[in-house]
Amino acid sequence: LDPCCLYPIGYAIGTHETPALIKQALRNAVTHTKELFGSRHKPLQLQTDNYGKGALKPFYEAVAEKYTPAAAKNAKAKRIEPHFNTINKKYCQLMDNWSGFGITSRKELQPNSEYLNKIRHSFPDYNGVVKQIINILELERSTKRQQYVELYAEMPAEDKITMTDQEYLYYLGENTGYTNRLQAAGLRPTINGVTKDYDSFDPEFRQYSYLDWTIRFDPDNLSMILASSED
Numbered sequence: 001l002d003p004c005c006l007y008p009i010g011y012a013i014g015t016h017e018t019p020a021l022i023k024q025a026l027r028n029a030v031t032h033t034k035e036l037f038g039s040r041h042k043p044l045q046l047q048t049d050n051y052g053k054g055a056l057k058p059f060y061e062a063v064a065e066k067y068t069p070a071a072a073k074n075a076k077a078k079r080i081e082p083h084f085n086t087i088n089k090k091y092c093q094l095m096d097n098w099s100g101f102g103i104t105s106r107k108e109l110q111p112n113s114e115y116l117n118k119i120r121h122s123f124p125d126y127n128g129v130v131k132q133i134i135n136i137l138e139l140e141r142s143t144k145r146q147q148y149v150e151l152y153a154e155m156p157a158e159d160k161i162t163m164t165d166q167e168y169l170y171y172l173g174e175n176t177g178y179t180n181r182l183q184a185a186g187l188r189p190t191i192n193g194v195t196k197d198y199d200s201f202d203p204e205f206r207q208y209s210y211l212d213w214t215i216r217f218d219p220d221n222l223s224m225i226l227a228s229s230e231d
Contacts, residue, residue: 003079006086007148008137009033013130019052019059026063027172027218030163036149040163049078062171065161091136097123169226173216180227182209187227189215198225 002009010029014021033041046064048056050072060067070078092098096119100110124132152160180187186199199205213227 001080001083002148004151005144005147006079006083007144008140011137013133017051019056022052022056023059023172027168027220030063030168030172031218031220036145037152040168042161042163042167044159044161049080059171087136087140091139095132097129165224166226169216169218169224170228173218173226175217176215179212179214181212182206187213187215187225189217189225191215191217191222192219196222198227200227 001007009032010025010027012021012024012028014024030040030042033039043064045066045068046060047068047070048060049070053069057067057069060069088101097116098111099116176189176191180189182205185197188195188197190196208229211229211231213229216226216228
């Protein structure tokens, strides 16, 4: 969430919070900057809560120019949670399958449980709920996109930091979990159960057939990969 106008710059959807889901949301954010500005931009400053702080800190520091974790028990430093409440009231509460604000909320603010039980068979499945969330966030983006682009244009040029394809895949990409060596067809990693062929336009790459390559990729765009070696 970019606090300049509470623009949802990136998101990912899952059943619970995980480091992988956080990485997916940041990947979505950086990819969205390319849709907005023509090239990938990384944040000048990134603030997060303290979830997975130890393991994720090196990742956050690599992605952003400045990393500022929120102070523990400092609710005022958090912008995401209050905005979730706004989204809840503005969009989610209008859905037939809205389940309420939470078990600690006042009863008079909650939906009628008897009516919810009556219409439960019309509720969407998991994929249907995912589509609902995507539609909500894309609608929220569309209402703020022009304002966001205009505000970004006013930023000093030195504060706008682009991210190359190599940086994007190295820091935000997934890896296959194993290494590959060059074959006649090039590198042949298996990604999501499918073996794919990749090669480089640089003829010097063929001189390193003896090296073990770590493959990093964007799950949403397999048109290119990044091959790196400790050697």
